[in-house]
Amino acid sequence: MYYGKQGTVWNIQANQASWMVRKILQAYKDLEVVGWNEARVIQVEKFSTKQMYQLLRGEYPKVEWRKLVCNTIACPKWSLILYLTLQGRLLTKKRLIACGSVDNTKCILCEDGNENIEHLFFSCPYSRQVWQKILQWQNIQKQASRWNEEQRWAHDHYKGNSPEAKIFRTTLAASVYNIWQERNHRRRLEILIL
Ligand SMILES: [Zn+2]
Known part of the structure; x- marks a missing residue:
């Protein structure tokens, strides 16, 4: 709520915040990897670990892991x-x-x-x-x-x-x-x- 006052939480620079808040605010970097932006995140009613895992996994070439x-x-x-x-x-x-x-x-x-x-x-x-x-x-x-x-x-x-x-x-x-x-x-x- 506090950071949302600036209109967007996507690219907030909160250098004085605790590491945990900074970690949350930086989570957008992981979401950008799968092509999500803030508008897309707002639409999510229920987060699915399975869906995110599949998105993050992507179509990588076959490797050992x-x-x-x-x-x-x-x-x-x-x-x-x-x-x-x-x-x-x-x-x-x-x-x-x-x-x-x-x-x-x-x-x-x-x-x-x-x-x-x-x-x-x-x-x-x-x-x-x-x-x-x-x-x-x-x-x-x-x-x-x-x-x-x-x-x-x-x-x-x-x-x-x-x-x-x-x-x-x-x-x-x-x-x-x-x-x-x-x-x-x-x-x-x-x-x-x-
Ligand atoms: Zn141990």
Whole structure:
């Protein structure tokens, strides 16, 4: 309401605002990527994550990550978080500290390591345990390993269209999503306590 007084919220420069307000105001950059302008956004009655995911995904040439994200039975929000993780775009503390919105990079799942994508998936003892149990549940005899290794292994073994491959990719998306949700839940509690 406050910023809307200037008539438009699309290109407001609010350099004095909190990082969260600035982040919201800068969201237009993501919307412009899919060709939306402010008038288009105003028309939206109910935001659809699925639609936005499909718009953002676009018609890219086939690349490695595509085989892991697409053609699963995962719901769109799982695929979206997996996609962001594979692209290195998850807003971990390592990225947040660069813009000054956190003052430490301590992982809030194990309270030991530094929170970045490599640590969260699955160097962190907490998330490694989750992924190890999911692997066991699928009867996959393998130790949970580092993110780059997991990607390579998944690509080598489960890129096809067999039911096992689809289930594997779905469990990967579900695990990444739920670990990230747990991290966000604890992060909210951490902010409340501060
Ligand atoms: Zn950790």
